[in-house]
Amino acid sequence: MVFLLVIAFVFWIGLDLFLGARKRRKNSSSMKSVPAAMEFFADGDDFFRSLLKDLDAAENTINMMFFIIRDDKTGNEFIDKLCEKASSGVSVNVLADFIGSKSIKRSTIKRMKECGVRFSYSKKASFPLLFTSLNERNHRKITVIDGRIGYMGGFNIGNEYAGKDPKFGYWRDYHLRLKGEVVHELQKQFFKDWSLENPDAKLADALFPPLTKGETTVKLHVTDGNNVEEVFCSLIDKATSTVYIGTPYYIPGSQLQKTILNAIHRGVSVKIILPIRADHPFVQEASYPYLTELIEAGCEIHQYMNGFFHAKVLLIDKEICDIGTANFDRRSFTINGEINCIFRDKEMLKQIKETIDRDIVQSELLDMKRLKNRTLKNRLIGPLARVLSPFL
Structure with missing residues (x-):
């Protein structure tokens, strides 16, 4: 009996993952050319300093999505800033991957929500494809501030990414700060991912202010x-x-x-x-x-x-x-x-x-x-x- 249950369980996992892989093969990707102005970061201190400065200057909206947000000193520095901006009337949405950001404590999420930050997990476990949903991850890192400044790249939010974890030491990563019309595309992608967890979310015109085109052209591949x-x-x-x-x-x-x-x-x-x-x-x-x-x-x-x-x-x-x-x-x-x-x-x-x-x-x-x-x-x-x- 135990042997049959094990066989059934393995078959269930295999079928689940097979159907999930077949579903993903049908997914569409997008490649769009858009004007942009670019700034490059390879150092955690420089990146976090710039991002915190832009968050501090936000007047209307902050939309932030990371694969990993740690509930540590660096993470809480950002969470404190987001709470401060939400309390002042800025609309703040935070999307974190369900597995990547599993270390965020319930009390921290509660604190964010109490100060007005709208927080959601991306890619939560779900039926019927339970193992597929546990395996699929939203690995994107996007931040859009006031619809005018965007970030994307490899950094997550946490002590190790700031080079403050002795296990890893200095952390080398590449990240981009973007301005120009490309920011509208980052905004659209954020809300596409956000809407999967919040179906009632509405795209407001204020999220897409008029922008200068930018000095160059980039292709965003999603x-x-x-x-x-x-x-x-x-x-x-x-x-x-x-x-x-x-x-x-x-x-x-x-x-x-x-x-x-x-x-x-x-x-x-x-x-x-x-x-x-x-x-x-x-x-x-x-x-x-x-x-x-x-x-x-x-x-x-x-x-x-x-x-x-x-x-x-x-x-x-x-x-x-x-x-x-x-x-x-x-x-x-x-x-x-x-x-x-x-x-x-x-x-x-x-x-x-x-x-x-x-x-x-x-x-x-x-x-x-x-x-x-x-x-x-x-x-x-x-x-x-x-x-x-x-x-x-």
Whole structure:
């Protein structure tokens, strides 16, 4: 009887995840070109200082969505600011991923609501596809202030992202501050996600004030468990000289791996920056078979030493760049909700290339000798990590 129950339970999980994956394959992604003005952040102190300053200056609306909001010193600094603005009459909406932000205490949520902040979880567990809903995550990070200033990128809200967690030390991430018409698109995406949890939400004209166009044009790529891999492959296929990839997790699957190998074989210099230590079980071991193949083909793998590397960036020929929330892994390609920004602005590309160069200087080159010197325990974990890679 117990055996039959176990079989039934495993079948239920498998069917649930199969139906969820089939549903995601039908999801539509969007790619829209819009004018923008851009500012780039790679340092947590700079990013948080700028974001808090903009929140403090808000007069009408604050709409904030993060995958992770910690209930710690850094998180509460932001929560205090949001409560202060809500109490002064500013409309404040906060959307946090149900699993990513599970550490927020009920008392903290109650405090936010009592001071006028409207708080909701995104991607809550639900039936009938319980395991699918537990696995699907809203990984987007979007903040829109007064409909005029927008943020998107890799930073979450918490001590580690401010470099205040001794486990990780300095935290390296890439984030964008945006102005111009692109902010309207960020606002629309926020309310699309917000409305899934709050069906009665209404889009008011005040959320979309007239904006100057911006000095450049960007493409916002919004996905829900689909089409990230295809865009990455398309960009890499266009490379003629250099490809720089920055990601905390490298578990690309066969299609993207083949695309990168093809680029190397046609003479393109490919450099990848990864963290030297992982913040997730099994992630490094799942990546090593891919990295071994890349190193043998001539790719340079740089492991960041100066803290934890969490940036997500793809720079092609110093001519086009993709920065956003999507990692180079199966979860970002097939499960998560993501948002990325693709642009060709020369001054911004120069700044990002200089940042990447500094990050490489603060990294250690991974070679075959170090890969072969992994412990027996790590080698045994490898095959299991590869099997689990879609869920890591």
